[in-house]
Amino acid sequence: MSGDVVDQIFIRAKQWLLSWLAGAPDWIIQITSSLLNIFALLGVFLTLFALISVLERKILGRMQNRYGPNRVGPFGLFQPIADGIKMLIKEDIVPARADKIVHFLAPILIAATAILALGVIPYGRNMTPFAIDGGILFFFAVGSTTELAVFMAGWGSNNKFSMLGAMRAIAQMVSYELPLIITTLPVVMVVGALSPDAIVDAQSNYSFGFVPHWFVTTPWGAAAFVLFFVSGLVESNRTPFDVPEGESEIVAGHMTEYSGFKYATFFMAEYIGMFAISGLAVTLFLGGWHAPVRVLQFIPSYIWFFAKLSALLFVYIWLRGTLPRTRIDHIMNFAWKFMLPMAFTCILAAAVWHYMGRGLAGWLCSLAVIAIVYIALSILLDTRKRFATRTYRFAE
Amino acid sequence: MNSVAFILIAILTLAAALAAASLPKLIHAALSFAVTFVGVAAFFFLLGAEFVGLVQVFVYIGAVAVLIVFTILLTRRDVGKNHGFNWGGVAIAIAVFGGLIWAILKTQPLSIAAPPIEALTVKRIGEVLMTSYVWPLQCVGLVLTAALIGALVLVMNEER
Numbered sequence: 001m002s003g004d005v006v007d008q009i010f011i012r013a014k015q016w017l018l019s020w021l022a023g024a025p026d027w028i029i030q031i032t033s034s035l036l037n038i039f040a041l042l043g044v045f046l047t048l049f050a051l052i053s054v055l056e057r058k059i060l061g062r063m064q065n066r067y068g069p070n071r072v073g074p075f076g077l078f079q080p081i082a083d084g085i086k087m088l089i090k091e092d093i094v095p096a097r098a099d100k101i102v103h104f105l106a107p108i109l110i111a112a113t114a115i116l117a118l119g120v121i122p123y124g125r126n127m128t129p130f131a132i133d134g135g136i137l138f139f140f141a142v143g144s145t146t147e148l149a150v151f152m153a154g155w156g157s158n159n160k161f162s163m164l165g166a167m168r169a170i171a172q173m174v175s176y177e178l179p180l181i182i183t184t185l186p187v188v189m190v191v192g193a194l195s196p197d198a199i200v201d202a203q204s205n206y207s208f209g210f211v212p213h214w215f216v217t218t219p220w221g222a223a224a225f226v227l228f229f230v231s232g233l234v235e236s237n238r239t240p241f242d243v244p245e246g247e248s249e250i251v252a253g254h255m256t257e258y259s260g261f262k263y264a265t266f267f268m269a270e271y272i273g274m275f276a277i278s279g280l281a282v283t284l285f286l287g288g289w290h291a292p293v294r295v296l297q298f299i300p301s302y303i304w305f306f307a308k309l310s311a312l313l314f315v316y317i318w319l320r321g322t323l324p325r326t327r328i329d330h331i332m333n334f335a336w337k338f339m340l341p342m343a344f345t346c347i348l349a350a351a352v353w354h355y356m357g358r359g360l361a362g363w364l365c366s367l368a369v370i371a372i373v374y375i376a377l378s379i380l381l382d383t384r385k386r387f388a389t390r391t392y393r394f395a396e
Numbered sequence: 397m398n399s400v401a402f403i404l405i406a407i408l409t410l411a412a413a414l415a416a417a418s419l420p421k422l423i424h425a426a427l428s429f430a431v432t433f434v435g436v437a438a439f440f441f442l443l444g445a446e447f448v449g450l451v452q453v454f455v456y457i458g459a460v461a462v463l464i465v466f467t468i469l470l471t472r473r474d475v476g477k478n479h480g481f482n483w484g485g486v487a488i489a490i491a492v493f494g495g496l497i498w499a500i501l502k503t504q505p506l507s508i509a510a511p512p513i514e515a516l517t518v519k520r521i522g523e524v525l526m527t528s529y530v531w532p533l534q535c536v537g538l539v540l541t542a543a544l545i546g547a548l549v550l551v552m553n554e555e556r
Contacts, residue, residue, distance in 0.1 A: 099423075099424075101422075101424075102423070102424070102427065132446060133446060133447075133517055133518050134446055134447055134518045137447070137450045137451070137454065137518070138450055140454060140458075141450045141451075141453040141454035141457075141458065142453070143452055143458075144453075144457065144458025144459070145453070145457050145458060147428060147458065147462050148427075148457060148458075148461055148462055148465070151462065151465055153425065155423060155465075156468070170462065170466075174462070177458075183512065193518070193519065194518045195518075367547050
């Protein structure tokens with residue numbers, strides 16, 4: 001098949017590169033293979049980071065009725081290069097009272113964990129850089145280290161704004177980690193595996209040739225996807241959940257005392273984290289690298305993956321362009337009173353769907369379960385205050 | 397290659413543990429403690445116990461280390477201060493270490509070779525947890541729920 005050649009071109013390229021080492025000891029080949037994976041991953045995602053950073057500003061500009069960057073290169077596309085050079089030649093300022101070592105290590109740790117999380121996502125057919133049995137668990141285990149890095153940044157800076165920002169960030173990350181993980185559980189339960197490759201394989205079929213068996217097409221999957229996406233939004237500290245770095249309140253949160261390239265590292269880690277969480281959402285709910293329709297399978301798998309990833313990233317930018325910042329107590333209430341019960345409901349609905357034979361009846365029943373809990377929650381949590389007529393008081 | 401990895405991880409873990417015990421600033425000690433956890437997780441990976449290693453990272457770095465750091469932050473006023481060296485702690489540590497070494501040396505080595513173990517998959521662990529070990533699992537769940545409710549009760553009645 002000619003489509004297969006294009007689909008597997010990167011795998012072939014890697015095998016060709018490794019064939020130069022034929023005859024070398026096993027461990028050299030192993031290490032080289034891992035290094036190739038790492039370089040490919042870094043190359044792709046740092047390029048994507050550069051692209052997204054300029055595209056985000058362009059799209060935001062478009063939404064806010066202005067031009068956005070358009071001076072450097074065609075359509076302002078070389079803006080990231082200019083930004084990168086600017087960041088590199090800026091002075092690196094470390095506060096005199098800062099804890100030097102912790103202050104220095106925080107951006108490294110945060111970037112490292114963000115990049116590590118990218119490793120377990122299947123980017124295409126046979127294209128998982130680091131295929132392990134407990135891939136989903138690895139993702140969350142590595143992701144949970146971010147909290148410690150944020151704390152190090154906040155504490156190491158020895159600045160109250162940094163510390164407040166770090167506290168806010170950790171509070172909301174811990175709270176939303178729970179719905180984030182619980183919404184992946186129904187998928188793991190239905191597939192019966194923790195490995196991302198198995199999860200993608202389980203979504204490979206089509207009904208009638210044009211309805212993909214992605215989990216987002218089931219009621220529990222759709223609900224879990226929305227919950228997962230919102231939790232991912234919080235985990236990556238994006239608007240409307242950007243209280244940790246609310247620049248009108250606490251300067252830039254845990255990044256206040258960072259300048260130059262260290263600040264850029266934080267910025268990059270935030271975007272890489274966003275890519276990772278969107279990539280996981282694509283893997284879990286949107287069928288990974290599978291085509292949406294059977295006849296479109298001739299298009300290489302990695303193109304589908306990155307198309308879905310870009311669609312999700314666009315929604316991230318879109319939300320940033322349209323929503324105001326949420327208050328911290330609202331964020332917390334929303335996490336514990338709505339997200340968590342809904343996440344548990346998804347597990348229940350997935351069980352109903354599974355044990356009713358994964359057919360239409362199960363589909364409708366699981367929709368009913370979700371609808372009942374959703375309506376009950378929205379009645380219970382209705383906190384609209386019945387305001388009395390407002391009385392105005394003036395200074396005499 | 398495995399023994400090289402073992403030695404490297406052992407050096408890292410021991411150095412971090414030593415730093416955790418001897419660094420004058422509490423936060424530094426807590427962060428070194430987190431590095432120790434990473435070392436232990438790496439040992440699990442080296443032994444092929446992937447799942448345990450991941451849970452080690454997840455629970456001990458993602459939760460316990462953050463908890464320790466926050467406890468220090470919220471309970472001490474002199475976080476940044478230089479505490480003196482704690483000789484009593486050293487004595488206790490040496491006593492515990494001596495006891496462990498004594499126990500290890502007294503143990504008879506196994507006369508039979510260890511049977512070959514099959515590769516442990518996450519699926520297998522899940523099955524065992526849900527069949528043979530379902531009671532311990534339920535008990536742990538109960539304890540955690542009790543802890544959650546306890547935490548809620550502690551913070552709830554603020555207004556009265």
